[in-house]
Amino acid sequence: MPTITFIEHNGTAHQVKADVGQSAMQAATFAGVPGIAADCGGACACATCHAYVDDAWVGRFPPAEETERDMLENAIDRLENSRLSCQLVIGADMDGLTLRLPESQF
Amino acid sequence: MSLNSVVIVGAGHGGVQVAISLRQAGFAGRIALINDEPGLPYQRPPLSKAYLLGKINETAMIFRPATFYAEQRIDHVHDRASAIDRQNRRVLLESGATLDYDHLVLATGAHNRPLNVPGSGLAGVYGIKTKADADALAPLLKRSKHVVVIGAGFIGLEFAAVAAAEGAAVEVLELGDRPMARAISPQMSQLFREAHEGWGVKFNFRTGVAALEGEGGQVATVTTSDGRHLPADLVVFGIGVIPNVQLALEAGLDIDNGIRVSPGLLTSDPHISALGDAAAFPCVHNGEKLTRLESVQNAVDQGKQVAARLTGKPAPYAALPWFWTDQGSLKLQIAGLSIGSDNYVTVGDVAARQMSVLCFRGEELIAVESCNRPGDHIFGRKILARPPALTPAVAAAAGFDLKAWEAANRP
Numbered sequence: 478m479p480t481i482t483f484i485e486h487n488g489t490a491h492q493v494k495a496d497v498g499q500s501a502m503q504a505a506t507f508a509g510v511p512g513i514a515a516d517c518g519g520a521c522a523c524a525t526c527h528a529y530v531d532d533a534w535v536g537r538f539p540p541a542e543e544t545e546r547d548m549l550e551n552a553i554d555r556l557e558n559s560r561l562s563c564q565l566v567i568g569a570d571m572d573g574l575t576l577r578l579p580e581s582q583f
Numbered sequence: 584m585s586l587n588s589v590v591i592v593g594a595g596h597g598g599v600q601v602a603i604s605l606r607q608a609g610f611a612g613r614i615a616l617i618n619d620e621p622g623l624p625y626q627r628p629p630l631s632k633a634y635l636l637g638k639i640n641e642t643a644m645i646f647r648p649a650t651f652y653a654e655q656r657i658d659h660v661h662d663r664a665s666a667i668d669r670q671n672r673r674v675l676l677e678s679g680a681t682l683d684y685d686h687l688v689l690a691t692g693a694h695n696r697p698l699n700v701p702g703s704g705l706a707g708v709y710g711i712k713t714k715a716d717a718d719a720l721a722p723l724l725k726r727s728k729h730v731v732v733i734g735a736g737f738i739g740l741e742f743a744a745v746a747a748a749e750g751a752a753v754e755v756l757e758l759g760d761r762p763m764a765r766a767i768s769p770q771m772s773q774l775f776r777e778a779h780e781g782w783g784v785k786f787n788f789r790t791g792v793a794a795l796e797g798e799g800g801q802v803a804t805v806t807t808s809d810g811r812h813l814p815a816d817l818v819v820f821g822i823g824v825i826p827n828v829q830l831a832l833e834a835g836l837d838i839d840n841g842i843r844v845s846p847g848l849l850t851s852d853p854h855i856s857a858l859g860d861a862a863a864f865p866c867v868h869n870g871e872k873l874t875r876l877e878s879v880q881n882a883v884d885q886g887k888q889v890a891a892r893l894t895g896k897p898a899p900y901a902a903l904p905w906f907w908t909d910q911g912s913l914k915l916q917i918a919g920l921s922i923g924s925d926n927y928v929t930v931g932d933v934a935a936r937q938m939s940v941l942c943f944r945g946e947e948l949i950a951v952e953s954c955n956r957p958g959d960h961i962f963g964r965k966i967l968a969r970p971p972a973l974t975p976a977v978a979a980a981a982g983f984d985l986k987a988w989e990a991a992n993r994p
Contacts, residue, residue, distance in 0.1 A: 499643075503643070506647065507647055507648050507651060508651075509606075509647075509651055509654070511607055512736065516884075517628075517879065518626040518629075518644075518646075519643070520628060520629075520907065520909065520916075521957075522907040522916060523880075523905075523956075529838065539800035544957050545954075547956070547957040547961075548961060550959075550986070550988070551747070551958065551961040551962055551965065551989075552961075552962070553602075
């Protein structure tokens with residue numbers, strides 16, 4: 478089980494064990510990490526699971542599809558490394574992945 | 584009065600959200616979440632699409648794992664509430680057990696409006712509301728050649744798209760004259776009609792069902808209101824839902840097309856809140872009229888609001904309603920309520936099925952419907968949450984772009 482670190486905007490870090498094949502959003506919500514709302518439950522419909530992928534890991538995920546890109550376009554505090562965490566599937570080789578969370582979702 | 588015990592009836596989106604938000608806000612008392620379905624609380628939207636298609640499994644549908652409820656000290660009670668003793672602030676359960684509350688939250692949801700025609704009790708006839716429904720339906724779908732869908736609403740059409748993708752011949756019967764007429768503009772209905780027809784779905788508008796006939800107890804034929812006989816080895820109906828108000832009604836709470844609540848989501852008993860599909864609330868986005876919404880967003884946001892009130896941050900519920908449906912390759916997202924809209928401006932590329940419809944009532948923008956234009960949906964939600972400003976004339980101008988307008992008109 479890869480361990481992922483979620484860092485809230487206030488600096489609080491949460492280390493979470495994820496299942497391979499699970500989305501990063503689900504790993505966070507299952508562990509009760511605050512700061513990811515995920516209101517639509519992963520349907521890529523709400524843009525409330527915005528996270529920043531640490532530079533070292535950005536290229537490890539397939540690029541965002543059009544729906545995700547469009548949704549992100551108007552996310553609050555969008556950066557180059559912004560993703561919707563419901564679309565990030567955790568692989569076996571992703572132990573140590575770090576995702577930072579924005580100050581607020583939507 | 585100090586709040587030491589919150590009992591939540593119903594473990595759908597709204598009920599689970601209340602429990603999660605209470606703990607996030609630091610509530611340290613007892614939380615009991617009463618669930619009348621087996622297993623862990625789960626999300627319903629995938630039941631009529633991704634879960635049926637086998638794209639996601641059971642684990643992907645649950646809100647939280649069992650460990651979460653244990654760690655957060657949320658008592659997950661598998662039982663059914665049978666009565667409320669308001670005098671003693673106590674919920675009676677079917678098992679005979681009782682739960683005392685300082686505050687009770689009714690998140691009882693809704694049930695499918697039943698199909699009341701001769702033969703509706705035959706095997707092979709389904710509504711889709713629970714995981715058990717989807718589990719029973721999925722294997723049948725795989726071997727069905729002729730599927731009849733009754734009702735061209737969100738659920739019916741989500742399922743129609745799934746059945747067509749599985750290779751079945753699909754007939755949709757609908758009393759109205761267009762798809763999803765209750766919820767969307769004529770322009771968006773037309774787009775979805777053409778898309779479904781392209782996937783092989785056949786629509787029968789202004790057509791009801793007269794009877795279902797079977798062979799050996801299994802449905803075989805649907806007789807339509809205009810006397811035609813359609814072959815069917817599977818019938819799925821989605822003809823609306825009925826709010827689950829029985830518990831509240833028997834407890835003497837005010838009912839008016841749902842459990843009647845205040846702007847703060849309190850029932851006529853100050854120790855009882857109600858929310859989600861079951862609750863009728865004065866909606867600021869619908870002229871303060873008593874409104875009952877059937878959506879994930881409504882349940883989740885009302886759940887958050889109730890938890891905030893119970894932890895000392897009361898506020899009237901005012902969240903902008905939004906909805907989504909996935910049908911085949913199309914994602915429809917709706918921001919706002921289009922009730923009473925009379926003026927529509929279409930933007931985007933209709934042929935490519937990337938289109939948004941801006942719904943106005945007179946000069947006021949009240950809803951934005953977006954098909955495969957999720958950016959428009961997000962901008963629409965932002966614009967609709969502000970005082971009205973965008974007019975039909977501006978939106979209809981050549982080259983109008985929602986994003987550019989939003990950027991130029993921030994308050």
